[in-house]
Amino acid sequence: MAHPFFNPAQAAAFNALxxxxxxxFENRYFHSTAKQAWPAPSSLTNVHEGDWPEYKPTTPVGAMPLLTATSSDGKTKLQIAESDSIERYLARKFGLFGNGIAFKEVLVNTFANNTQALIMEIFNKFALIEDAEVKAANKGSLYHEEHLQAKGAxxxxxxDKVTLADVKTDHVISMILGVSGEELVSESKTPAIWRVREEMNTVEGIAVWxxxxxxxALEKENFEFLAY
Structure with missing residues (x-):
């Protein structure tokens, strides 16, 4: 039997919510600092899954994260599975995805996807390598500085407002700093990229988180386990 998540009868409820x-919002995921780093949802609770083998069969695609969105009156409850879907659902909901302007949406997608590729490159090269010297020799690189400089940094x-692309770059900066310190990204070396982080840190929800x-605690745990 297909998971209720895939029932097309949910379409109207999704559109309305x-x-x-x-x-x-309730976000189920393993311990991570990134999953609550959103500038908009103040009513978001992180649930760190402790019994994944038991919970896994109940999820739409047998994977986390899994976001549950509930209407303020409690009458409508929907689930959104997988990181990219969750990110874009929240981005559209809170005006971080181009606000219906196709060109802006393409730009947000372009930089968000490029940053996600960098995140995976860092994870594959650093988190899965135990030799510190090998880690030091494998360094990712950023190609966004030129774009940000060209539009005035x-x-x-x-x-001139926060989008999903900004959110993801703020996260990847933390990863790069954890891996290589300020060797690759810093206020002096990549001032336009650094400015993205500074702007994100002025957003109340981000600053509070x-x-x-x-x-x-999650940052310390991530560093001990993943080295960033």
Missing amino acids: TLKTESI NGHYVG KASEEYK
Whole structure:
């Protein structure tokens, strides 16, 4: 039997809930600092899955993360599976995905996808290698500085407001700093990229999350396990 997640009868409910920003969110994932690093959802709870083998069969595609979005009145509850789907669902919901302008949406997608490729490159090269000297020899590189400089280094990839592309770059900067310190990314070496982080840190939801004890504990755990 197909998981209820795939039932097309949900389409109307999805459309209706997408327009409402006062939803309540629960995000199930393994321990990670990234999954609550969103500038918009203030009512988001992280649930760190402790019994994954038991919970796995109940998810739509046998994988995490899994976001549950509930309407403010509690009458509508929907699930969104997989990181990319979750990111884009939230980005559209909170105006971080081009606001219906096709060109802006393409730009956001371009830089968000390119940053995701870099995230996977860092994970594959660093998290899966135990030899510290080998890690030091494998360094990722960023190609976004030129674009950001060309548009005035205002701290945003598209226009003058936060988009999904900014959110993902803020995350990858943390990964790069954890791996190589400021050897690759810093205020002096990549000022336009660094400006993205500075702008993200002025967003209330991001600033509060990064200052929380939960974030600090997860950051320490991530570094011990993944080295970034």
